[in-house]
Amino acid sequence: MSTRTCKISLKGSALLNDPQWNKGSAFTDEERRMFNLRGRLPCRVNTLEEQIERAYAQLNQRESAIRKNSFLESLKTQNWVLYFALLQKYLKELMPIVYTPTEAEAIANYSHLFRRSEGLYLSFPNADTMEEDFLDQIRGRNIDLVVVSDAEAILGIGDQGCGGIGISTAKAVIYTLVGGVDPARSLPVALDVGTDNEQLLNDPLYIGWRNKRIRGREYDEFVDKFVQLVRKYLPDGILHFEDFGVTNAQRLLDLYRDEYSVFNDDVQGTGAVTLAALMSAVGITKTKLSDQTIVVYGAGSAGLGIARQVRDAMVILDGLDKEEATKRFHLVDKDGLVTVSIVSQTNHAGWAEFQRSDEEGQNGASLLDVVKHSKATVLIGTSTHAGGFTEEVVREMAKNNKHPIILPLSNPSRLVEAEPKDIIKWSDGRALIATGSPFDACDLPNGGKAIIAECNNALIYPGIGMGSILSRSKKVSDGMLIAATRKLAELSPALKSQQGASGNKGEIKDAEGDLPPLLPDFADAPDTNFEVAVAVAQCAIDEGLARIDFPVEELRAKAQEAHWRPVYPLYEFDPKGYGEP
Numbered sequence: 001m002s003t004r005t006c007k008i009s010l011k012g013s014a015l016l017n018d019p020q021w022n023k024g025s026a027f028t029d030e031e032r033r034m035f036n037l038r039g040r041l042p043c044r045v046n047t048l049e050e051q052i053e054r055a056y057a058q059l060n061q062r063e064s065a066i067r068k069n070s071f072l073e074s075l076k077t078q079n080w081v082l083y084f085a086l087l088q089k090y091l092k093e094l095m096p097i098v099y100t101p102t103e104a105e106a107i108a109n110y111s112h113l114f115r116r117s118e119g120l121y122l123s124f125p126n127a128d129t130m131e132e133d134f135l136d137q138i139r140g141r142n143i144d145l146v147v148v149s150d151a152e153a154i155l156g157i158g159d160q161g162c163g164g165i166g167i168s169t170a171k172a173v174i175y176t177l178v179g180g181v182d183p184a185r186s187l188p189v190a191l192d193v194g195t196d197n198e199q200l201l202n203d204p205l206y207i208g209w210r211n212k213r214i215r216g217r218e219y220d221e222f223v224d225k226f227v228q229l230v231r232k233y234l235p236d237g238i239l240h241f242e243d244f245g246v247t248n249a250q251r252l253l254d255l256y257r258d259e260y261s262v263f264n265d266d267v268q269g270t271g272a273v274t275l276a277a278l279m280s281a282v283g284i285t286k287t288k289l290s291d292q293t294i295v296v297y298g299a300g301s302a303g304l305g306i307a308r309q310v311r312d313a314m315v316i317l318d319g320l321d322k323e324e325a326t327k328r329f330h331l332v333d334k335d336g337l338v339t340v341s342i343v344s345q346t347n348h349a350g351w352a353e354f355q356r357s358d359e360e361g362q363n364g365a366s367l368l369d370v371v372k373h374s375k376a377t378v379l380i381g382t383s384t385h386a387g388g389f390t391e392e393v394v395r396e397m398a399k400n401n402k403h404p405i406i407l408p409l410s411n412p413s414r415l416v417e418a419e420p421k422d423i424i425k426w427s428d429g430r431a432l433i434a435t436g437s438p439f440d441a442c443d444l445p446n447g448g449k450a451i452i453a454e455c456n457n458a459l460i461y462p463g464i465g466m467g468s469i470l471s472r473s474k475k476v477s478d479g480m481l482i483a484a485t486r487k488l489a490e491l492s493p494a495l496k497s498q499q500g501a502s503g504n505k506g507e508i509k510d511a512e513g514d515l516p517p518l519l520p521d522f523a524d525a526p527d528t529n530f531e532v533a534v535a536v537a538q539c540a541i542d543e544g545l546a547r548i549d550f551p552v553e554e555l556r557a558k559a560q561e562a563h564w565r566p567v568y569p570l571y572e573f574d575p576k577g578y579g580e581p
């Protein structure tokens, strides 16, 4: 590939201090002369590869994951190309450092680790100047993607106030690393509407708005003001909602998704990736999605998102009647099985459609009882309850199924409902497992290893977002989500090994005796998401939602072209070039 040339207007320390354009020691002699950098740099010109190795060695001087996270955070504020090239080279090793699980710790300690600004902070006390503050950051930029969080339900660690900017930036980093979104074209946003986290409110160093969370009309108006600004100034963009609380996540999605390209990752991204894992699992157990009885433990944004997505897939893909499909689900939350009387007591808007009769609740409504009575084939955990899948529960699943499908999806790792190695032990190595955070492969009782798929929405949302951006879709439709899911399931190693192993009499291990993962490996996430993006864009085109200005046949080529890669362009000076203040 030939090296791109860019026209740049910045010079001297302004250029060295701009992470988008800085190359550090990799500026060529010619560039050093042209941009007044000669005396500002040591004389040796490094290649990007040399810079990566130096940065990697510096990173490894830090022992704890959180210190590595801070180091990388600093690197990102210095040099984007180097930061992303380093992450790309050591993707599997470094993703857990910049994303789940370490990012949870960074967010929880945000006010103490804070060094410099990293996005757009829209705080309730400054509501009056929101438009000005918004324009100030987008002026002169071509933003395609806005990632926003109000931080009420960060991963499984709850309300994190203004530290929530950390989830917006981490999700934006993954959009670039895995989805190929140009980092200059994404905007991470924190909506600081206060916090109910007492620890933060009592922390003298808390850096956000020290106030209880605003709710009700004031909250809705604040959020609406923001969404209308995005619509007005970025009419072709996509707005990604992350880690909003359960009372707002689905509600805001329903409110805006017909008007704009809006996506809720916890509801839809999680629904899509989990559906892909299940499609892969039923492919290897040679059953159908609609044959499954599914228990969802923790019926919040993610649990309900999964239930709805999988239910709808039973209807669309297997032709089941919607009512029948809904009956395949049992939701279990803090107070046990979600029944008619629990719904009427809690007034939980999202639960009613899945409520079970009170008689079923009477038999005993604990997770163990529900698994026992329903003869569940699939158990999904989105509860934040560490250890919630006890030995008894897993053994019950294993008693009723040759291959129980068990997905403990709560993040970060310490909140997982059961460790994969325990599930393997308690199910005699028969369970098909996927987790929300990364876990090591486990030894199987009779030899071989079970490779544990990471069922994290990061395996699919970057492709969904990139597909929407590529097609400039007016909306993120259900069809686009199904197209993404189908593509992801199709690329699953477990399914592929099944197709290769026809005739091996129900054996689900691969030729090496290993149990392949239910989803593609994260090391392949960029390729996987590229395919997802093309499938999503194609679907937007087919559904008439796209606003493309190129012939459909060029879609793949356009997707390649739009895919941002961490390489240094060559610079030419131009006073009207990039980097103008």
Ligand SMILES: NC(=O)c1ccc[n+]([C@@H]2O[C@H](COP(=O)([O-])OP(=O)(O)OC[C@H]3O[C@@H](n4cnc5c(N)ncnc54)[C@H](O)[C@@H]3O)[C@@H](O)[C@H]2O)c1
Pocket (backbone or CB within 6 Å): 153, 154, 155, 156, 157, 243, 245, 246, 265, 266, 270, 273, 297, 298, 299, 300, 301, 302, 303, 332, 333, 334, 335, 381, 382, 383, 384, 385, 388, 409, 410, 411, 412, 415, 435, 436, 437, 455, 456, 457, 458
């Ligand atoms: N793997 C993924 O891609 C992925 C995606 C989204 C969320 N998650 C994880 O799922 C978890 C939930 O996230 P969310 O956004 O849905 O949060 P949420 O707050 O909306 O939902 C959590 C639900 O679990 C329930 N719950 C809490 N304790 C429980 C217990 N002991 N037993 C049963 N239910 C209990 C809560 O009442 C609530 O309904 C988090 O840990 C999050 O990290 C994973």
Ligand SMILES: O=C(O)C[C@H](O)C(=O)O
Pocket (backbone or CB within 6 Å): 100, 154, 155, 156, 243, 265, 266, 410, 411, 436, 456, 457, 458
């Ligand atoms: O952030 C993640 O790792 C996945 C998911 O969005 C979550 O909230 O846990």
Ligand SMILES: [Mn+2]
Pocket (backbone or CB within 6 Å): 155, 242, 243, 265, 266
């Ligand atoms: Mn999330």
